[in-house]
Amino acid sequence: xxxxxxxxxxxxxxxxxxxxxxxxxxxxxxxxxxxxxxxxxxxxxxxxxxxxxxxxxxxxxxxxxxxxxxxxxxxxxxxxxxxxxxxxxxxxxxxxxxxxxxxxxxxxxxxxxxxxxxxxxxxxxxxxxxxxxxxxxxxxxxxxxxxxxxxxxxxxxxxxxxxxxxxxxxxxxxxxxxxxxxxxxxxxxxxxxxxxxxxxxxxxxxxxxxxxxxxxxxxxxxxxxxxxxxxxxxxxxxxxxxxxxxxxxxxxxxxxx
Numbered sequence: 001x002x003x004x005x006x007x008x009x010x011x012x013x014x015x016x017x018x019x020x021x022x023x024x025x026x027x028x029x030x031x032x033x034x035x036x037x038x039x040x041x042x043x044x045x046x047x048x049x050x051x052x053x054x055x056x057x058x059x060x061x062x063x064x065x066x067x068x069x070x071x072x073x074x075x076x077x078x079x080x081x082x083x084x085x086x087x088x089x090x091x092x093x094x095x096x097x098x099x100x101x102x103x104x105x106x107x108x109x110x111x112x113x114x115x116x117x118x119x120x121x122x123x124x125x126x127x128x129x130x131x132x133x134x135x136x137x138x139x140x141x142x143x144x145x146x147x148x149x150x151x152x153x154x155x156x157x158x159x160x161x162x163x164x165x166x167x168x169x170x171x172x173x174x175x176x177x178x179x180x181x182x183x184x185x186x187x188x189x190x191x192x193x194x195x196x197x198x199x200x201x202x203x204x205x206x207x208x209x210x211x212x213x214x215x216x217x218x219x220x221x222x223x224x225x226x227x228x229x230x231x232x233x234x235x236x237x238x239x240x241x242x243x244x245x246x247x248x249x250x251x252x253x254x255x256x257x
Contacts, residue, residue: 002032005101005157006084010074012040014092015049017202020127021092022053022060030101034059036078037092041068046092072175076167087165088157089176093202095123096154100198104157107194114162114187115180118155118194120201121256130203135252136193142184146237147244149177149219150252151191154199158183169226173218178226 007025011018018037025035037050039062053060063077079087086105090096100118108116117140122130140150153176158166166183168175184191219241223234 002030003085003105003161004083005030005033005086005088005105006078006082006160007033007035008038008075008078008082008087008089009035009092010038010040010071010078011042011046011050011092012068013042013044013046015042015045016125017093018046018049020095021090022050024095024097025090026053026057027098028096028101029099030105033101034061034082034084036061036063036081038063038065038074038078040065040070040074070170070172072168072170072172075175075179079165079167082160082165085159085161086157087160089153090199091154093204094154095127095200095202097198097200100155103196103198104194107192108157108159111192113192114159114189115183115191116157116194117151117180117191118198119196120152120155120199121197122203123200124203125205127200127202129256131256133197133254133256134201135254136195137252138193138195140184140191140193142181142190145181145184145191148241148249149174149180150193150249151176151180152199152201153180154201155194156180158187163187171218171221171226173214174222175226177222181227 039047050062054062104116117136119136120134122132124130137150163186168179220234220238223229223237
């Protein structure tokens with residue numbers, strides 16, 4: 001029997017992208033999965049699109065928040081409902097390659113790995129390739145990961161059978177970084193990076209990743225609020241973050257010829 005993989009997808013006004021995202025799960029060569037779609041108060045046609053898929057696939061489930069609660073609470077709701085041996089994440093505007101789950105489960109079983117992630121490629125809002133590859137580092141320790149966020153959340157997976165269910169603190173942004181920090185810490189082993197590109201990350205206009213000031217603010221909150229560091233320690237960590245992010249991590253983004 002293949003282990004069950006629970007896929008957690010928060011949604012908010014995602015009608016423009018969610019169909020292709022769901023199709024990228026349905027087209028997986030790995031068959032034993034459940035897709036938990038958590039709607040965070042959408043006012044567009046997101047729910048109607050999901051309902052159409054629910055009629056055809058019993059392993060696609062829709063959960064709805066009473067009001068807009070944010071990505072952290074939405075992901076946590078999905079995690080708590082998940083039944084899988086493994087838990088993976090896919091945002092409502094990103095895409096997986098067809099062999100993503102197959103290769104990642106094989107990799108984790110072969111390497112006795114609790115936490116894994118992979119390389120991924122960047123696309124624009126219209127799925128046009130930006131010819132940029134974000135390369136996964138082969139081994140990611142907790143101390144290394146404290147320096148900056150190396151895990152593309154759309155590629156991350158953890159073993160819920162060995163680690164239990166790990167949720168994120170209620171921060172509006174960057175809560176995925178804290179979740180993976182907690183998973184690596186609980187595992188006691190490094191997260192392992194799959195070198196092959198297994199997903200497509202959609203670069204959106206006006207996203208937090210494109211706004212450097214917002215990025216710095218929320219990264220500071222990861223240290224201060226998420227990890228409970230003092231103000232001085234958080235500021236010190238921000239200096240390390242700036243060096244690691246711009247001088248080390250930036251070199252992992254390469255041009256695809």
